[in-house]
Amino acid sequence: MELVPLAPKCGVEIKGVRLAQAEGETLDAIRSAIYTHGVALVRGQDDFTPDAHIAFAKRWGGIDINNYFPLTDEHPEIAVVRKKADQETNIGGAWHTDHSYDQVPAMGSILVARLLPPSGGDTMFAHMGEAYDALPQGLKDEIDGLQAFHTADHVYKEDGIYAQTDMAGDLRGQGLKTGAVHPVVIRHPVTGRKLLYVNSAFTIHFVGKTRAESLPLLHRLYDAATAADNTCRVAWEPGSVAIWDNRTTWHNALNDYQGYAREMHRITLSGEPLAA
Ligand code: OGA
Numbered sequence: 001m002e003l004v005p006l007a008p009k010c011g012v013e014i015k016g017v018r019l020a021q022a023e024g025e026t027l028d029a030i031r032s033a034i035y036t037h038g039v040a041l042v043r044g045q046d047d048f049t050p051d052a053h054i055a056f057a058k059r060w061g062g063i064d065i066n067n068y069f070p071l072t073d074e075h076p077e078i079a080v081v082r083k084k085a086d087q088e089t090n091i092g093g094a095w096h097t098d099h100s101y102d103q104v105p106a107m108g109s110i111l112v113a114r115l116l117p118p119s120g121g122d123t124m125f126a127h128m129g130e131a132y133d134a135l136p137q138g139l140k141d142e143i144d145g146l147q148a149f150h151t152a153d154h155v156y157k158e159d160g161i162y163a164q165t166d167m168a169g170d171l172r173g174q175g176l177k178t179g180a181v182h183p184v185v186i187r188h189p190v191t192g193r194k195l196l197y198v199n200s201a202f203t204i205h206f207v208g209k210t211r212a213e214s215l216p217l218l219h220r221l222y223d224a225a226t227a228a229d230n231t232c233r234v235a236w237e238p239g240s241v242a243i244w245d246n247r248t249t250w251h252n253a254l255n256d257y258q259g260y261a262r263e264m265h266r267i268t269l270s271g272e273p274l275a276a
C-alpha cells in the first residue's frame with residue numbers, strides 16, 4: 001500500500017489496495033490515512049460492487065442511513081447521489097460537511113463513481129485541521145469555547161432550498177426536523193487534532209447569539225476554511241472510490257457538466273459524539 005498526497009495539506013491517494021478485500025491491518029491503515037489527510041481516493045476498484053461496498057462499510061463499522069437522498073430497494077444502505085442529464089441542480093454543490101445537523105454526526109462516507117460525465121464533476125475537499133491551525137491567534141481566541149447550532153431544515157423542508165430547484169422531486173424527508181449543538185472547535189475523536197466545525201450549509205448561529213449577530217464571524221471562518229491551500233480535488237474515473245472524514249473535511253461537488261448525467265453511490269459511516 002502506497003500513500004501519495006493529493007495536495008500538500010489535504011487528501012491522499014491510496015495505491016496498491018483492493019477495498020473489496022481490505023480488512024484487519026489494511027483497513028486500519030486506510031482509516032488512519034483518512035483521519036490524517038481527511039479524504040482518500042482509491043482508483044481502479046472495478047470489483048467494488050454494491051454488495052462489496054456494503055460489506056466494506058460493515059467491516060469499517062456502523063452505517064447511517066441518509067434521510068434525504070433516494071435509496072434503492074435492493075440496497076437500502078446505499079444512497080443514490082444522482083443528477084440526470086436534464087437536471088441543472090446537483091446534490092452537494094456548495095461547500096458543506098455531511099450530517100452536522102445530527103446529534104452524533106456521521107463519521108464520513110464512502111462514495112463510488114457509477115456514472116460519470118465525459119468531463120467535469122470533480123469534488124473539492126478542504127481540511128478543517130489545517131483551516132483551524134492557520135487562523136490568526138486572535139480569531140482562535142474569539143471562537144474558543146463557543147458552540148453553534150446546526151440544522152438541515154432550511155435545505156430539505158417543503159419550501160426549502162432544494163424544493164425550489166429541479167432536484168425537488170428526487171429528495172425525501174421534507175417533513176423531518178433536525179437540530180444539534182456542537183462546539184465550534186472540536187477534537188478529532190480518534191487523533192485528538194483540533195478541527196474547525198462550523199459549515200456554511202448547516203450552521204445557523206452561535207449559541208447565545210442571533211443569526212444576524214453570528215454571520216460576520218461565521219463568514220470570517222468560512223473564508224478561512226476554504227482558503228485554496230487547505231483544499232484538494234478528487235477527479236473521478238470509472239472505478240474510483242473516495243472515503244472521507246466529515247469531521248476533518250468539507251466538500252463541494254462541482255456542477256460543471258450540464259447536459260450530462262452523473263451518478264454516485266454513497267454509504268454513510270456512523271460517527272461518535274463530538275467534544276471540544
Ligand atoms: C455527498 C456529496 C459529492 C459528490 O454525497 O455527500 O456531497 O461529488 N456528494 O457527489
Ligand code: MN
Pocket residue numbers: 092096097098251
Ligand atoms: Mn455531501
